[in-house]
Amino acid sequence: MAREYSDSEPPLGFLAVEVDIHRPPGDPFNQSTWPFPLIREKVTGTSESQIVTNGNYDDAFIDRFVQAGLRLAERGAVGIITSCGFLAAAQTR
Template sequence: MSGFVGVLMLDTAFPRIPGDAGNADSYPFPVRLRVVPGAGSTEIVQGTAPPPALTAAFIDAARALEAEGAVGLVSTCGFLVHIQEELAAAVKIPVMLSALSLYPALRLASGNRPVGILTASRQSLLAGGLASAGIDPAAVHVAGVQGCTAFAEAILRPKSEQPDTLNAEAIGTYCASLAAGMVAKDPRLACFLLECGNLPPYADRIRQATGRPVFGIGDAAALLWRGAQG
């Protein structure tokens, strides 16, 4: 085996706990993390693409990782789906910036039953994130964790206001309850897709609360890694 998966990271200060897309130990294969300066949560978690200067910074970081030997690229924020096509066209290696890229396969694998999407911001995802991912809003159930105080105050604030601690227990409880409520509302829901790269640490709790499979950006990274190995 050779190479690594490059992980484009938002510029944040909150802890990247095990399971988080921005923690190298979350991956059972080599990764290389690359922070894009100035790309904070408040700039990227939006219903539209980031400003051209930030898009250019992501492309520069992607090209640098490719030159260093990356076999594929992912990111820590699913809202970078807004620049998926532009960034993928700028390099010669596979790119899956968002877990939302997994949606078409999950939809088919689930017999076209509804997929539940947990996101950092429901409003922003519905405002443009789903459209950028090519997802029909009528085919999915979307719930946001922006209403979780422990999540919002740590992750959805400007970097200068983000704490150096994270109440993972509170966030996990919120996510499990949110997902269970979605299944109770529509038992046809086949699986969950985590848009946000900060949510995979709570995937097991979501599985336990719902009995449904859960997928995230780590699965996209694993797909790119396995595809590159001889």
């Protein structure tokens, strides 16, 4: 996959759980919130109920985020973020 942005203004990648909610300006998933390019990706096959849990995340769930992050990097993202603090539990994986 080809890079989508130039080196003079590299984009940040943003991963989000696959939910359909309004993302107004100021929301981190809204491009207009940021003063630089943003590449966004909803992680297919994820849901709020999977992420807000008392249990551990299964490997398939983590793998979907890893694969989505790799796709963002291939598209030129120089860093990858999310706005979901629940994913901190998976940081070591």
